[in-house]
Amino acid sequence: MDTTSNNGFIHTQISNKIATITFSHPASNSFPSHLLNDLTETLHSISENDEVSVVILKSEGSGAFCAGASFDELLGIDNFEDGKTFFSGFANVINGMRTCKKIIVGRVQGKAVGGGVGLASACDYVFATDVASIKLSELAIGIGPFVIEPVVSRKIGKTATTQLTLAAHDWKTAHWAFEKGLYSEIFASIDDMDLAINVFTTKLASYNPEALQEMKRVFWENTAHWDTLLYDRAAISGQLVLSDFTRMALSEFKK
Template structure:
């Protein structure tokens, strides 16, 4: 695994398994975001794939944006481009012609919660708590908000956003609709994911593609909206408040 993280894709029995990893709790620098976007776009047109399983390595699912890269941003265009990386991934997930199952083995923060919300279906381990910490560092979950609110509703989204230091439990996430089910062991999460993926892979791929379009109806404006949100984050990340908060967090 490189300092910029790694992405692996395997295809077997019509199931594409996409696995990402990064040494900093599976956080995402720009390069890894772009790799994930590109792979999802390729998979979307791959006739050998009927369903996607999205997963990560290690004990955490995803820590969101790379703090090292956030600290390195010194101008608006660079900031907007970085946050557009999450917009690209979410848009690739919603427009992918394949159903995406999230296999969530651990905690998720910020952009990681956005990734889960952009999955069509998610199974999780009982310790897979979630948190939106962005407000505490002077920015906000602007890019991922449409995806998260679509899954759990505005009220739950507000509850998470305004309590940036509070971990919500996997039970809470299931109750709100982010997770379809949670399990007491990692093996059970894997078994449930593979069982569902196997069933979906046996169904008519054209029917799955059409039903996915229906699932995501009403999000067509995200092609513009998520990049407008990236601009907000790109501006705020340059603030003295955010620079100081990020530095303190790193310490």
């Protein structure tokens, strides 16, 4: 299963009941709208695939895991509806991960910013390298991590999310993310991480798929209201991205 374009791609490979979803974009694996839509559709398809028990979510390359939203696309937003639609793309992906019937294992080989932190938080179990620092830079560009806040807070707690959000210019280390519960395991190298992922997912895929599916429901109890909440949050971001402060900040960041 492939969805490709000249501006990034989503690729899916299925083997031994494990689906590996790889996303890629030349700008540090960031997400324009079309890739968010492609990833959401892929998650829905995998959720209904009886040949899959476990999903590995990864990005291409050995650099950044995910730089979050596409700055180019953010700069092009000039009305509220387009803004809300863009940020709803992240809401769709997070809800797609939340409602996916399969256990999702994250592979974070490098830095994660903004929406990338949201993606890692929406995984059920996350492997990372010790260079996989994280940052929520949204306040620095005049918006805020409104859409991803519920999933980040669910994973690391409200206090840690507050620290991460308000220190918008600062990186938190992979060890900090591990201590707070975002990362389940961290490794000194990508090779070591990949070996561990292979062992872990092979074992998971050997378990009763019905039991895994029921545990997935248990893990995500009390989140059904996100079907509304995340889109309400997208509307906040969609409005703020139109502000003069945000337009200037985005332009400076791009420089």
